[in-house]
Amino acid sequence: MRKTLPAHGLDRATVDAALASMKADDAPWRQGRTPAYMFGATPEAEDVVKHAYMAFFSENALGAKRAFPSLRRMEQDVVDMALGLFNAPDEACGNMTTGGTESIVLAVKTCRDWTRANRPVHGRPNIVAPLSLHPAFDKAADLMDLEVRRIDLRPDYRADARAMDAAIDGSTMMIVGSAPCFPHGVIDPIAELGAIAEARDLWLHVDACVGGYLAPFVRRAGYPIPDFDFSVPGVRSMSADLHKFGWAAKPASTVFYRSEAYREHQKFDHAEWSSGRFVTETLVGTRPGGAVAAAWALLNHLGEDGYTEIAGRLMRMTKAYIADIAAIDGLEIVGSPDISVISYRARDLDILAVGERMSAKGWLVNATRLPPALHMMMSLLHEDARETYVADLRAAVAAVRQAGTAATMTATY
Numbered sequence: 001m002r003k004t005l006p007a008h009g010l011d012r013a014t015v016d017a018a019l020a021s022m023k024a025d026d027a028p029w030r031q032g033r034t035p036a037y038m039f040g041a042t043p044e045a046e047d048v049v050k051h052a053y054m055a056f057f058s059e060n061a062l063g064a065k066r067a068f069p070s071l072r073r074m075e076q077d078v079v080d081m082a083l084g085l086f087n088a089p090d091e092a093c094g095n096m097t098t099g100g101t102e103s104i105v106l107a108v109k110t111c112r113d114w115t116r117a118n119r120p121v122h123g124r125p126n127i128v129a130p131l132s133l134h135p136a137f138d139k140a141a142d143l144m145d146l147e148v149r150r151i152d153l154r155p156d157y158r159a160d161a162r163a164m165d166a167a168i169d170g171s172t173m174m175i176v177g178s179a180p181c182f183p184h185g186v187i188d189p190i191a192e193l194g195a196i197a198e199a200r201d202l203w204l205h206v207d208a209c210v211g212g213y214l215a216p217f218v219r220r221a222g223y224p225i226p227d228f229d230f231s232v233p234g235v236r237s238m239s240a241d242l243h244k245f246g247w248a249a250k251p252a253s254t255v256f257y258r259s260e261a262y263r264e265h266q267k268f269d270h271a272e273w274s275s276g277r278f279v280t281e282t283l284v285g286t287r288p289g290g291a292v293a294a295a296w297a298l299l300n301h302l303g304e305d306g307y308t309e310i311a312g313r314l315m316r317m318t319k320a321y322i323a324d325i326a327a328i329d330g331l332e333i334v335g336s337p338d339i340s341v342i343s344y345r346a347r348d349l350d351i352l353a354v355g356e357r358m359s360a361k362g363w364l365v366n367a368t369r370l371p372p373a374l375h376m377m378m379s380l381l382h383e384d385a386r387e388t389y390v391a392d393l394r395a396a397v398a399a400v401r402q403a404g405t406a407a408t409m410t411a412t413y
């Protein structure tokens with residue numbers, strides 16, 4: 001039945017109680033039971049983010065230029081700090097957006113329009129990318145009538161640069177690598193893709209949405225991270241989400257360009273409207289000032305050493321999960337994950353049946369399709385859950401082995 005607007009408003013206590021009771025049915029993410037959607041660092045970082053968000057809760061970042069110099073300055077500071085983190089040259093630039101999808105749609109649109117103006121291609125333009133590419137690119141391609149060519153991965157689940165090179169033709173406008181990719185948590189060989197982009201004068205975008213704000217600190221914490229950013233000369237644009245492993249508030253992402261000559265094609269400028277000229281730098285109109293302030297506050301509060309400490313702690317936790325999972329008879333980690341995004345499969349039983357048993361024990365389960373595996377994006381929310389998780393997993397594997405059941409679930413995100 002369709003819900004109707006109450007004829008007479010409910011008092012606050014009633015509304016609050018209704019909210020609390022609905023929340024009670026949600027996945028217990030604070031207990032580390034969600035393998036996606038939620039990312040947590042320390043309680044102190046969360047406090048800083050919330051406080052800053054509330055301080056700018058009402059302000060509208062659409063008006064940053066004309067009404068809120070505070071937000072304008074904070075956005076520029078966030079972009080500048082990130083450009084430094086991603087080894088960008090002085091002439092590089094970028095914007096804050098509302099999420100990875102918006103950053104990606106913008107990068108694809110900007111590449112399309114730059115290509116039209118500077119390097120026209122035959123027919124319908126295409127994007128050549130690894131199979132593991134996030135579907136936000138397909139969404140962008142769907143909106144703009146472009147083609148995405150997904151190329152099979154190498155055996156280590158990273159992009160196969162040579163096969164991608166072979167798939168490029170006269171209609172290719174962009175190639176993409178992920179740092180890392182969502183399904184397997186591995187960073188594509190960006191330097192190899194950069195060499196192809198340079199040799200063919202093609203636009204290389206690096207999708208660092210999931211790990212962009214984590215990988216640089218994982219490297220500072222002493223773990224190997226291959227070059228994936230503007231330090232690779234062929235990289236023309238990047239996307240990186242603050243609201244994932246940047247520990248900031250939703251919605252917050254960033255998109256960057258090697259130079260203003262590229263970003264110029266991102267802007268929307270319309271003059272025929274009865275209300276006058278309408279100009280936006282990004283896709284959406286109204287957006288929350290709180291998310292801008294929260295990102296600014298957290299970057300400043302944590303600084304390089306704060307982020308590095310969290311990254312080190314997270315990687316030690318991830319290595320412990322990996323060791324525990326790999327020690328369970330029949331399970332193995334898929335590839336060699338570069339950050340705290342991991343997946344594991346089974347050698348001789350149905351891993352999705354294991355997933356079903358885990359979900360019966362109250363774990364929200366994510367899976368990958370190729371290969372069939374269970375997938376986890378882990379933050380410090382998962383620190384205290386490890387022993388219970390591993391014990392439940394060991395029991396689930398044993399039960400599936402004994403029952404020989406096949407799964408009914410499929411990989412869905």
Ligand SMILES: *Cc1c(COP(=O)(O)O)cnc(C)c1O
Nearest residue numbers: 099100101134136181182209210
């Ligand atoms: C999450 C993600 C996106 C999309 O970001 P949203 O903020 O969910 O729109 C794009 N690429 C990768 C690799 C991601 O992990």
